[in-house]
Amino acid sequence: MRQVSNRDHLRRNSLRIRTGVVVNTLAGMTLHQDAVVVDCHNDLILLVDHFDQRDQPGHFRDFWLPELRAGGVDVQILPICLEQAFQSEGGLRRTLLLVERIHRLAAEHSDDVAVCLTGAEIDAAVSAGKIALVIALEGAHGVGQDVALVRTFHRVGVRVVSMAHFGRTFLADGSGLDSTSRGRLTPQGIEALREMEALGIVFDISHLGLGGVEDVLELATRPFLATHSACLGITDIHRNLHDDHIKQIARLGGVIGVAAAIPFFIDPRHPTADRVVDHIERIVELAGIDHVGLGPDFIDDYYQQVFGGLILPPGFEATTAHAEVARPSDLPKITEALVRRGFAESDIRKILGGNVLRVLREVMTSGAWHG
Template sequence: MSVPARDAASTALMARANQIARDAIIVDGHIDVPYRLKNNYVDVGAATDGGDFDYPRALQGGLDAPFMSIYIPASYQESGGAAALADSLIDMVEGIVEQHPDKFALASGVADVRANHAAGLISLPLGMENGAPVEGDLANLAHFHARGIRYITLTHSRDNEISDSSYDETGTHGGLSDFGRDVVREMNRLGIMVDISHVSDNAFDDVMEVTSAPVIASHSSARRFTPGFERNLDDGRIERLAENGGVIMINYGSSFLLKRYQDDRDAARARILEEAERRGWEPGSDDFNAYSDQYFRDNVPYADLQDVVDHIDHVVGLVGIDHVGIGSDYDGVGDSLPTGLKDVASYPNLIAALLQKGYSETDIRKLLGENALRVWAEVERIAARS
């Protein structure tokens, strides 16, 4: 029996996508494995029942350098202990590598990523999400650089001593604080990439005035598709990021991809709270959670793979292929991931969609990892001459 031409073409397309995934270096700017494992440790060197990342799925997807997010909740800015938590999460990542030296390796620079790729190992570079562990002392930047941190997201959900947050309407500093400007300069000197995901628009503008090195948005998308959502970058700031030589790494979370999803989500939350009040359910109770989960499944459809491609197309149309990458936020956005991109096994699905759109293999390799590695290498070069 002959294979229908359409099926044969789809099979050939996926075969090519899988081959590119195996051959190219795939860098994902943000994966929240450490915090996922903080209170519920499982061995990600083997297949896991939950989460979006483990070794078998990463191998299937061709993933080479997932930045492990050393995530520090904003609450630690008030309670203290941010630096200690960061050190403990770094210890965890080092432990994963020690437990599985045949699968994972640390990576403190671009050369390590390339060497690990050649050796068939998945690199686990480190990025710190929230600058709170700096704890007001520039010397802590050197400490965390020595521990392998290679980017720092300056703030998270609330303003901190470094920067205002896109999620916080307080506007504590009107952008970066004076200390935050010193932090950016010291990160440039040490060779730590400045990550402007989560910062306010004013803080982004201040970073652009201060930095001597290109910066990254490790897990942000295009505000064109989510009007009013400051967490994503507007077109003017994407253009400014490109002028700086930086890269925006597209976040897969449905709320980052679609205004429709944000609206549906907000309406669902209000409806669920109304029903809980009517039935006398406490938020967080089994009945509340069961109803909430089912209501979201029935009424809040996720984004899909094409929505991610739309964001990529938009950035490429604005500033070219050299300034876009992947920052999935796997293990960080819950079950809001788009259909077709539900875990780290799915990078070939994105590659196939890009091939269908007419992207060349050279351009796809840039997007998958070479753009991020170029920025990282330039940050290293600038630090070396400091």
């Protein structure tokens, strides 16, 4: 019998490792492309608008649509986040202009995308091979203190709403104020929450300050989303969720979308796909497999193009590594990491989109508002 040298042994082990990596990669890619993938948060409309203003209206066609297809994205929640200059004055006008741009974008690319108002419309769009677009408000600055405008936004197609960004609105405090103020929902904020639930608008708890989170957990009667957050127990930053809050969101049937593209939330030093899966695993351990999804927050291209680099909000580290999951085409890396960790195929499908789809179907039950 031929003796196996140490070099032969190392070579065989290396081959097994490489073969295992290839198998996991192929299995991950196959599963990713077959699953329904829901991205809970991509601010791409801001970059589309940026290029529109520079007479380059083909940006979505040339950049984002290929990226979404490469990432296997079937459902895209499209938030409207207002730049600071518009947050106090001009908020309503700016918001409605971007809502209109999303509708025009869908008309221009009707073979590929469709704005969806109900869960049934999402399912129909996905079945037809289109990307289902769900319009969202990030911060709801355009509402101001006029809660009646929640109905107006519902009429024009908005189906997901958060009440604050980092700062303060007439409805609530954002998480950026947690160190100086833990303001609860205002009376208008409580009224707006009730109106959203009545209309079939999905509430988004991401960016909400601690006091507001506690109010929502106490008052909510329907499932809701944290569209782009992560675990405070892994990365200690005010935008992430406490373990108890994660458990309570699950108790109400909600889902946490993990902000895979934001190094500050995942791990400033090692924001890898595997680190994203660490956050997914923690949510599963705390809340169960039915309450975690993906909300990457692909904002880096916008900041690089518009500002030449990242603009840091208060409380964020000045230096971070580059996120491994930086664009939609990187999303299969998360699936590959889930396969490596031994997640069952049925569970991976829930994480990639099934869990968020459940919430959208349950809450988004009405189309045009007829009140």
